Amino acid sequence: MNVDIKSKFKGVISVIGASEIDKKIEELTFEIGRLLAKNRFIIACGGLSGVMEAVCRGAKEENGLTIGIIPHTKKIMANKYVDIVIPCPFSQARNIVVVLSGDACLAISGKAGTLSEICFAWIYQKPIIALSSVKGWSSKIANQKLDNRREDIIYGVETPQDAIDKLNELFE
Amino acid sequence: MNVDIKSKFKGVISVIGASEIDKKIEELTFEIGRLLAKNRFIIACGGLSGVMEAVCRGAKEENGLTIGIIPHTKKIMANKYVDIVIPCPFSQARNIVVVLSGDACLAISGKAGTLSEICFAWIYQKPIIALSSVKGWSSKIANQKLDNRREDIIYGVETPQDAIDKLNELFE
Amino acid sequence: MNVDIKSKFKGVISVIGASEIDKKIEELTFEIGRLLAKNRFIIACGGLSGVMEAVCRGAKEENGLTIGIIPHTKKIMANKYVDIVIPCPFSQARNIVVVLSGDACLAISGKAGTLSEICFAWIYQKPIIALSSVKGWSSKIANQKLDNRREDIIYGVETPQDAIDKLNELFE
Amino acid sequence: MNVDIKSKFKGVISVIGASEIDKKIEELTFEIGRLLAKNRFIIACGGLSGVMEAVCRGAKEENGLTIGIIPHTKKIMANKYVDIVIPCPFSQARNIVVVLSGDACLAISGKAGTLSEICFAWIYQKPIIALSSVKGWSSKIANQKLDNRREDIIYGVETPQDAIDKLNELFE
Numbered sequence: 006m007n008v009d010i011k012s013k014f015k016g017v018i019s020v021i022g023a024s025e026i027d028k029k030i031e032e033l034t035f036e037i038g039r040l041l042a043k044n045r046f047i048i049a050c051g052g053l054s055g056v057m058e059a060v061c062r063g064a065k066e067e068n069g070l071t072i073g074i075i076p077h078t079k080k081i082m083a084n085k086y087v088d089i090v091i092p093c094p095f096s097q098a099r100n101i102v103v104v105l106s107g108d109a110c111l112a113i114s115g116k117a118g119t120l121s122e123i124c125f126a127w128i129y130q131k132p133i134i135a136l137s138s139v140k141g142w143s144s145k146i147a148n149q150k151l152d153n154r155r156e157d158i159i160y161g162v163e164t165p166q167d168a169i170d171k172l173n174e175l176f177e
Numbered sequence: 178m179n180v181d182i183k184s185k186f187k188g189v190i191s192v193i194g195a196s197e198i199d200k201k202i203e204e205l206t207f208e209i210g211r212l213l214a215k216n217r218f219i220i221a222c223g224g225l226s227g228v229m230e231a232v233c234r235g236a237k238e239e240n241g242l243t244i245g246i247i248p249h250t251k252k253i254m255a256n257k258y259v260d261i262v263i264p265c266p267f268s269q270a271r272n273i274v275v276v277l278s279g280d281a282c283l284a285i286s287g288k289a290g291t292l293s294e295i296c297f298a299w300i301y302q303k304p305i306i307a308l309s310s311v312k313g314w315s316s317k318i319a320n321q322k323l324d325n326r327r328e329d330i331i332y333g334v335e336t337p338q339d340a341i342d343k344l345n346e347l348f349e
Numbered sequence: 350m351n352v353d354i355k356s357k358f359k360g361v362i363s364v365i366g367a368s369e370i371d372k373k374i375e376e377l378t379f380e381i382g383r384l385l386a387k388n389r390f391i392i393a394c395g396g397l398s399g400v401m402e403a404v405c406r407g408a409k410e411e412n413g414l415t416i417g418i419i420p421h422t423k424k425i426m427a428n429k430y431v432d433i434v435i436p437c438p439f440s441q442a443r444n445i446v447v448v449l450s451g452d453a454c455l456a457i458s459g460k461a462g463t464l465s466e467i468c469f470a471w472i473y474q475k476p477i478i479a480l481s482s483v484k485g486w487s488s489k490i491a492n493q494k495l496d497n498r499r500e501d502i503i504y505g506v507e508t509p510q511d512a513i514d515k516l517n518e519l520f521e
Numbered sequence: 522m523n524v525d526i527k528s529k530f531k532g533v534i535s536v537i538g539a540s541e542i543d544k545k546i547e548e549l550t551f552e553i554g555r556l557l558a559k560n561r562f563i564i565a566c567g568g569l570s571g572v573m574e575a576v577c578r579g580a581k582e583e584n585g586l587t588i589g590i591i592p593h594t595k596k597i598m599a600n601k602y603v604d605i606v607i608p609c610p611f612s613q614a615r616n617i618v619v620v621l622s623g624d625a626c627l628a629i630s631g632k633a634g635t636l637s638e639i640c641f642a643w644i645y646q647k648p649i650i651a652l653s654s655v656k657g658w659s660s661k662i663a664n665q666k667l668d669n670r671r672e673d674i675i676y677g678v679e680t681p682q683d684a685i686d687k688l689n690e691l692f693e
Contacts (some may be wrong), residue, residue: 010605018606070526080621088526089528089563092618096273098267098269101270105607106607106608118300120323121293127295149432182414261416266449270611274435274437274446439611445614495633496632
């Protein structure tokens with residue numbers, strides 16, 4: 006056994022999005038998880054259902070590594086595709102830890118909770134990639150700035166492969 | 178001395194906005210603080226500078242009551258118009274406590290931090306009023322919904338008096 | 350109406366202890382609340398039952414001011430003697446906010462949660478007074494130091510009046 | 522590459538202790554880290570110096586897996602033996618996340634911060650092992666109960682091997 010995380014992986018990506026999703030978003034998210042793992046990115050997420058479960062399931066398909074930061078005290082509450090469970094029983098404040106655990110943030114659809122995570126990613130200076138081909142906050146906010154504190158924008162991407170290409174560009 | 182808070186006041190309003198503001202926003206915010214106190218609302222805010230200081234300064238002009246929830250460990254860090262200091266040294270998570278301490282939320286201008294607070298107010302089912310006559314997130318988000326979990330919208334208001342009228346309507 | 354908190358009160362005392370207490374501790378705690386209010390101290394506490402309720406009930410008997418920092422999102426969860434409710438839905442982390450909101454800490458009996466609060470009061474350099482005449486951590490830890498970072502000790506006191514005398518000495 | 526965390530490891534142990542330690546405690550902690558990794562336990566800790574660094578350094582000697590939950594926003598603040606950094610910028614509240622991330626808790630020496638973590642481990646029903654052969658809270662609290670909510674005690678152990686034996690017994 007040799008667990009040399011730092012040399013095996015290029016970085017950690019915080020994947021954020023809603024806990025209830027339709028079939029289309031589930032398939033896109035699964036594909037994103039698969040591609041992230043294949044491209045040697047660790048996944049950090051909220052560890053529950055919806056986007057969080059689909060991205061972990063995709064990652065495990067490629068033997069990726071998944072971290073789930075859950076808003077509960079008991080580790081058993083995480084979805085079964087999470088390798089490392091971090092219980093953070095602080096209600097919406099757990100979203101801050103999800104964002105900070107990544108080296109970049111990838112938003113897929115999402116409601117108000119996802120928008121709060123995009124705000125944190127912006128405030129804490131994480132590069133942000135937003136899927137613009139689905140409904141919800143990831144498309145509404147794509148290619149914009151949240152305020153004038155940063156030079157860059159929230160990068161809109163159309164497809165899972167575009168998201169990976171952008172991440173590979175950022176972490177080459 | 179008789180401190181009968183519950184019968185003296187109609188409710189607590191979380192006032193949110195940027196820590197750096199121009200003269201125009203400062204004057205509007207001071208007026209909002211003054212009117213809130215005069216109309217027997219307690220003010221909860223982040224306790225620091227900008228909108229947070231101007232609203233407390235306005236409230237104290239009318240002998241109002243102000244609560245400042247600061248992201249530091251030491252109470253001395255609050256602005257001098259805060260009566261009750263609640264240190265909440267949890268970085269951006271302190272914003273959650275600001276929002277939850279109010280019975281409604283009033284947004285004045287604001288950057289990404291304010292937008293995250295609007296998200297929390299939305300998630301935690303607080304009525305939200307947003308000043309639409311100033312730049313920043315309070316005008317961008319006015320008269321919209323953040324997602325479909327609520328029937329109501331973020332109420333846009335033009336002037337300090339409009340904000341008070343709306344609050345009096347909500348808390349009559 | 351004139352709410353000049355700063356000139357009316359000498360300081361804020363964080364009162365900590367168990368949420369389930371026997372009749373003897375309830376009476377002692379009520380008396381401590383009454384004396385704190387009479388001596389112009391604001392009370393900060395966890396806002397729920399047991400010591401938290403008894404101390405607020407005592408304080409309101411003398412028209413005192415009470416702050417309840419509760420580990421829930423909804424303000425309605427506080428006991429009815431709390432004037433100002435601060436929801437801090439962060440599980441045990443709410444204990445940190447309870448301790449930091451006071452200028453000193455007063456421990457009455459208590460289990461592991463109270464001991465964690467005594468630890469925080471020690472770490473954040475708050476003077477600590479512990480009732481030594483009742484079972485639980487307040488007597489076990491009285492007249493000791495938690496470690497060598499401070500010169501002072503946790504001051505053991507025998508009666509409610511002794512607690513007030515010590516606080517008056519600290520905040521004269 | 523195959524990162525099958527769940528089948529490779531027996532559990533996660535939260536290792537807690539002071540950030541400043543003497544040579545003797547450093548050596549004991551390094552040995553504990555080495556043995557934990559060798560016995561297929563993942564290490565969760567506070568990710569900074571002292572006990573946190575020594576246990577991670579020991580674990581990496583045996584190609585173990587280490588998680589560091591740091592009270593800062595920037596991942597770079599973790600010690601260099603941490604594989605997975607979880608930023609939790611919530612002051613002492615980060616200690617809660619350290620404890621909850623483990624399936625059991627192992628205390629080595631320690632001051633008031635470590636005692637607060639022992640309290641959390643007790644409250645959240647984690648088995649607790651305390652090294653009784655060194656100064657500080659791990660020996661003071663060994664073989665005791667913090668209150669009557671649990672049937673078990675804080676298990677005192679004399680040596681690193683005793684600690685591992687106890688953990689193997691708990692997680693066989």
